[in-house]
Amino acid sequence: MAEPRFDVVGIGNAIVDVLAHAGDDFLAGNGLAKGAMTLIDAAAAKSLYQKIGPAVECSGGSAANTIAALASLGGAGAFVGKVRDDQLGEVFAHDIRALGVHFATPPSPDGPPTATCLILVTPDAQRTMQTFLGACVDLGPDDVDEGVIAAASVTYLEGYLWDPPAAKKAIVKAAKAAHAAGRRVSLSLSDPFCVDRHRAEFLDLIERHVDILFANEHEIMSLYQVDAFDDALQAVRGHCQIAALTRSEKGSVVVAGDEVHVVDAEPVAKVVDTTGAGDAYAAGFLFGVTAGRDLAQSARIGGIAAAEVISHMGARPDRPLRDLVREKLG
Amino acid sequence: MAEPRFDVVGIGNAIVDVLAHAGDDFLAGNGLAKGAMTLIDAAAAKSLYQKIGPAVECSGGSAANTIAALASLGGAGAFVGKVRDDQLGEVFAHDIRALGVHFATPPSPDGPPTATCLILVTPDAQRTMQTFLGACVDLGPDDVDEGVIAAASVTYLEGYLWDPPAAKKAIVKAAKAAHAAGRRVSLSLSDPFCVDRHRAEFLDLIERHVDILFANEHEIMSLYQVDAFDDALQAVRGHCQIAALTRSEKGSVVVAGDEVHVVDAEPVAKVVDTTGAGDAYAAGFLFGVTAGRDLAQSARIGGIAAAEVISHMGARPDRPLRDLVREKLG
Numbered sequence: 001m002a003e004p005r006f007d008v009v010g011i012g013n014a015i016v017d018v019l020a021h022a023g024d025d026f027l028a029g030n031g032l033a034k035g036a037m038t039l040i041d042a043a044a045a046k047s048l049y050q051k052i053g054p055a056v057e058c059s060g061g062s063a064a065n066t067i068a069a070l071a072s073l074g075g076a077g078a079f080v081g082k083v084r085d086d087q088l089g090e091v092f093a094h095d096i097r098a099l100g101v102h103f104a105t106p107p108s109p110d111g112p113p114t115a116t117c118l119i120l121v122t123p124d125a126q127r128t129m130q131t132f133l134g135a136c137v138d139l140g141p142d143d144v145d146e147g148v149i150a151a152a153s154v155t156y157l158e159g160y161l162w163d164p165p166a167a168k169k170a171i172v173k174a175a176k177a178a179h180a181a182g183r184r185v186s187l188s189l190s191d192p193f194c195v196d197r198h199r200a201e202f203l204d205l206i207e208r209h210v211d212i213l214f215a216n217e218h219e220i221m222s223l224y225q226v227d228a229f230d231d232a233l234q235a236v237r238g239h240c241q242i243a244a245l246t247r248s249e250k251g252s253v254v255v256a257g258d259e260v261h262v263v264d265a266e267p268v269a270k271v272v273d274t275t276g277a278g279d280a281y282a283a284g285f286l287f288g289v290t291a292g293r294d295l296a297q298s299a300r301i302g303g304i305a306a307a308e309v310i311s312h313m314g315a316r317p318d319r320p321l322r323d324l325v326r327e328k329l330g
Numbered sequence: 331m332a333e334p335r336f337d338v339v340g341i342g343n344a345i346v347d348v349l350a351h352a353g354d355d356f357l358a359g360n361g362l363a364k365g366a367m368t369l370i371d372a373a374a375a376k377s378l379y380q381k382i383g384p385a386v387e388c389s390g391g392s393a394a395n396t397i398a399a400l401a402s403l404g405g406a407g408a409f410v411g412k413v414r415d416d417q418l419g420e421v422f423a424h425d426i427r428a429l430g431v432h433f434a435t436p437p438s439p440d441g442p443p444t445a446t447c448l449i450l451v452t453p454d455a456q457r458t459m460q461t462f463l464g465a466c467v468d469l470g471p472d473d474v475d476e477g478v479i480a481a482a483s484v485t486y487l488e489g490y491l492w493d494p495p496a497a498k499k500a501i502v503k504a505a506k507a508a509h510a511a512g513r514r515v516s517l518s519l520s521d522p523f524c525v526d527r528h529r530a531e532f533l534d535l536i537e538r539h540v541d542i543l544f545a546n547e548h549e550i551m552s553l554y555q556v557d558a559f560d561d562a563l564q565a566v567r568g569h570c571q572i573a574a575l576t577r578s579e580k581g582s583v584v585v586a587g588d589e590v591h592v593v594d595a596e597p598v599a600k601v602v603d604t605t606g607a608g609d610a611y612a613a614g615f616l617f618g619v620t621a622g623r624d625l626a627q628s629a630r631i632g633g634i635a636a637a638e639v640i641s642h643m644g645a646r647p648d649r650p651l652r653d654l655v656r657e658k659l660g
Contacts, residue, residue, distance in 0.1 A: 020428075021649075054398070054425040056644060057387035068384070087417040087443070095384040113417070316384060318643075319351075 002151075004183070006102065007075040007290040009152035011144070011167075011174055012063025013136040013160050014081030014105070015115040016088040017275070019313055020055040022120035027128055032120065037129040037191045039163060040118075045132035048118055057088070058314040059095035060117055062190055063158040065276045065315045069283030069305050071099035072321040075290065078102035078148050080170075082139040088114040089135070095316075105143050108135045119275055121313065127275040137164040141173045149174050150181035153290045154212065156282070159190030159219075162198040175209040184241075186212035188282055189219035196222060206240050212289070213243045214282045220245055244285050244299060246278055252302065254285075254295045263299040266307035266328075276315025280305040284321070297329070304328050332481075334513070336432065337405040337620040339482035341474070341497075341504055342393025343466040343490050344411030344435070345445040346418045347605070349643055350385040352450035357458055362450065367459040367521045369493060370448075375462035378448055387418070388644040389425035390447055392520055393488040395606045395645045399613030399635050401429035402651040405620065408432035408478050410500075412469040418444040419465070425646075435473050438465045449605055451643065457605040467494040471503045479504050480511035483620045484542065486612070489520030489549075492528040505539040514571075516542035518612055519549035526552060536570050542619070543573045544612045550575055574615050574629065576608055582632065584615075584625045593629040596637035596658075606645025610635040614651070627659070634658050 027034050030051065040048065059068070067077040079096055083089030085107040092114060096103045115134035119127050139161075149155050155178040161167045175185045187202070187210045189195050195202060202223060206213060213236065217229045220243075224235040229247070233255060236243045242256040251265040284305035288298025305321050312318050357364050360381065370378065389398070397407040409426055413419030415437040422444060426433045445464035449457050469491075479485050485508040491497045505515045517532070517540045519525050525532060532553060536543060543566065547559045550573075554565040559577070563585060566573045572586040581595040614635035618628025635651050642648050 049424060052428065054389065054428045054646065055421075057421060059384065091385075091387060094379060098382065098384045313648075314386060 004151055004153040005076065006078045006148070006152035008067060008070055008154045008156050008286050009078040009080065009148055010063035010067040010156045011080040011161060011170065012158040013061050013115055013133060013164065014064060014083045014092050015061035015117045015131065015136070016092055017058050017060030017117050017119050017315060018049070018055045019058060019119045019121060019273070019275070020052045022052060022122060024122055027120065027122065032128050032130065034122070034128050035126050036193050037131055037160070040130045040132055042112065042132055045116065045118065045130065048130055052118060052120065056313065057091065058316060059092050060315050062160055062188065062279050063156055064096060065279035066156060066283045067101055068096060068099055068316045069280045069309070069321060070287050071101050072317045073283060073287040073301070073305065073325060074322040075287045078152060080105050080143055082108060082135050082143065083114040084108045084111065084135040086113050088116065102148070104145070108138045111135060111138055121273045121275070125271040125274050125310070127273060133164050137166060139164060139170055140166045141169040144170045144174045144177070146177040149177040150183065152183060154184045154186050154286055156186045156188070156286065158188050159194045159198065159202065162201060163194070175205070179209065184211040185209050186214065186286065188214040188278065189223060192218040192222040195219050199223060211241045213240045214278065215243070216246045216278055242295070244302070246281050252281065252299050254299050256295055259295060261296045261299055263296060263303060266303040268307045268311055271310050273313045274310050276309045277306045279315060280309040280317070300329070301325055334481055334483045335406065336408045336478070336482035338397060338400055338484045338486050338616050339408040339410065339478055340393035340397040340486045341410045341491060341500065342488040343391050343445055343463060343494065344394060344413045344422050345391040345447045345461065345466070346422055347388050347390030347447050347449050347645060348379070348385045349388060349449045349451060349603070349605070350382045352382060352452060354452055357450065357452065362458050362460065364452070364458050365456050366523050367461055367490070370460045370462055372442065372462055375446065375448065375460065378460055382448060382450065386643065387421065388646060389422050390645050392490055392518065392609050393486055394426060395609035396486060396613045397431055398426060398429055398646045399610045399639070399651060400617050401431050402647045403613060403617040403631070403635065403655060404652040405617045408482060410435050410473055412438060412465050412473065413444040414438045414441065414465040416443050418446065432478070434475070438468045441465060441468055451603045451605070455601040455604050455640065457603060463494050467496060469494060469500055470496045471499040474500045474504045474507070476507040479507040480513065482513060484514045484516050484616055486516045486518070486616065488518050489524045489528065489532065492531060493524070505535070509539065514541040515539050516544065516616065518544040518608065519553060522548040522552040525549050529553060541571045543570045544608065544615070545573070546576045546608055572625070574632070576611050582611065582629050584629050586625060589625060591626045591629055593626060593633060596633040598637045598641055601640050603643045604640050606639045607636045609645060610639040610647070630659070631655055
């Protein structure tokens with residue numbers, strides 16, 4: 001087996017985030033499900049945008065954030081995702097390539113515009129996301145280059161990818177190509193409502209294809225339809241090789257066969273915006289694992305990456321994570 | 331004279347800022363004039379964008395930032411400036427309207443895209459700006475609604491407006507309409523190199539039309555071609571009704587006939603990005619003056635607004651300035 005060119009290739013929805021502050025009364029008044037990711041159409045996106053306050057635009061997308069953070073850690077990343085050939089598509093492509101990430105998915109020349117996610121950050125630093133999938137619906141199996149998949153130690157899939165219908169074939173193609181090349185497949189469950197929408201398919205994929213699973217406590221409890229975190233922990237054990245379960249300020253729990261680690265969260269002076277916390281954790285964990293670190297150290301790197309990302313607005317690191325890890329772990 | 335509907339109407343280049351971190355070595359390696367605003371064409375903008383790191387996009391533009399900060403202080407603002415009917419034009423229009431600002435300039439249906447300013451923030455928090463004027467070159471006298479000008483206590487012009495050639499007629503039309511309606515005209519000198527490009531026209535405009543002048547120490551020294559701040563202070567005294575001169579951490583000096591105030595800068599825990607400091611100062615000062623505060627208090631409000639804006643990335647306030655002023659001044 002050839003030496004991998006990439007540590008991780010991510011496949012996900014290519015999205016530009018539109019971040020604004022909002023109060024809980026605004027969420028309630030507009031019927032928005034706090035803390036969740038809700039899909040909206042172009043008309044609803046336009047209408048909501050007109051109601052929200054001044055915003056800033058940052059590249060986003062769950063798996064794209066993970067690959068960006070991986071690159072910021074010093075890892076070699078690739079990304080597959082669909083934008084349109086419009087201004088926001090250029091923003092997305094610039095930001096991920098500027099980190100040295102291989103991004104070669106051709107933009108759609110027509111059809112819906114580049115996807116946007118309206119992210120409302122409440123004073124408690126919680127984020128509520130309304131996603132217009134836009135050009136993401138045009139991602140298909142032709143966008144998956146099996147050579148790139150085979151060249152990556154890990155192929156990382158976001159659960160949100162199950163929302164645009166054509167992407168499923170791309171996912172299965174990628175998972176099969178990864179395993180055929182002797183590589184590993186990783187999945188993030190993304191969101192409890194997303195788990196609700198696609199539970200059977202997720203369980204089937206985990207059973208058949210997933211080696212490394214990421215989920216927060218709400219998502220893993222939703223997946224197994226249980227009411228307690230420990231019940232979910234017992235259920236996932238053995239279901240895939242490694243499961244890394246995040247619990248916000250309670251840190252994370254990593255389970256891999258008989259091995260279990262409970263790792264504290266990294267301290268944060270002030271939590272400003274939790275957008276991208278899980279994405280950054282996955283980046284740190286995968287960076288650790290692909291660099292040959294043990295699971296506990298990998299979880300610690302995940303925690304360091306997440307702590308940086310939640311200390312400012314926006315889902316991507318504001319300073320090189322590589323320096324931060326060096327400071328903290330030496 | 332009817333009660334004004336607006337405290338300030340700003341006329342300026344309508345720009346979306348693209349903000350990225352960069353080192354001094356990057357500036358030097360790319361021949362960028364640190365701290366200055368340099369005009370670049372579409373090709374240079376594209377080439378530089380490909381070289382810079384990941385960025386965030388925020389609405390900008392000097393006078394637009396001032397009007398945004400004025401609105402954040404609780405003032406009634408209007409803005410005149412040209413975008414295209416593209417995605418970044420929508421971003422600009424959304425952000426300023428979301429603050430309650432009247433913005434009715436029709437976007438260009440064709441021609442160059444919405445203007446962008448590539449802003450590189452160095453570790454010393456200094457900003458270096460490369461502006462592609464884009465659709466701003468299409469601003470002309472037809473975009474100036476004399477009814478809006480007459481309805482504003484102050485018409486505020488940015489010096490950068492002298493760069494797009496067609497805007498000059500718009501400026502003169504606005505200044506005349508303001509004075510015909512018994513209102514005041516204010517000018518910000520924008521940038522020392524901008525002053526170099528348009529010195530004679532600025533001196534003429536100040537002589538004939540400007541009641542309230544804003545400049546930082548470099549700009550005012552450039553205007554009068556003197557080497558010491560105090561020499562510039564003596565020169566500007568009597569040249570227009572009120573001059574508010576900013577000096578970064580040294581605070582500001584306000585001169586109005588025999589009246590002179592030297593006001594300390596507001597303390598800032600950590601200066602992160604100085605982009606928009608002067609714009610925010612002008613907003614605070616004009617908010618004070620139009621609300622009937624005295625000049626020293628108005629300068630203090632300017633300092634409070636500037637201190638907020640330099641404590642984070644981006645030129646516009648991140649939290650309501652009205653609350654901040656209430657906290658500080660009661």
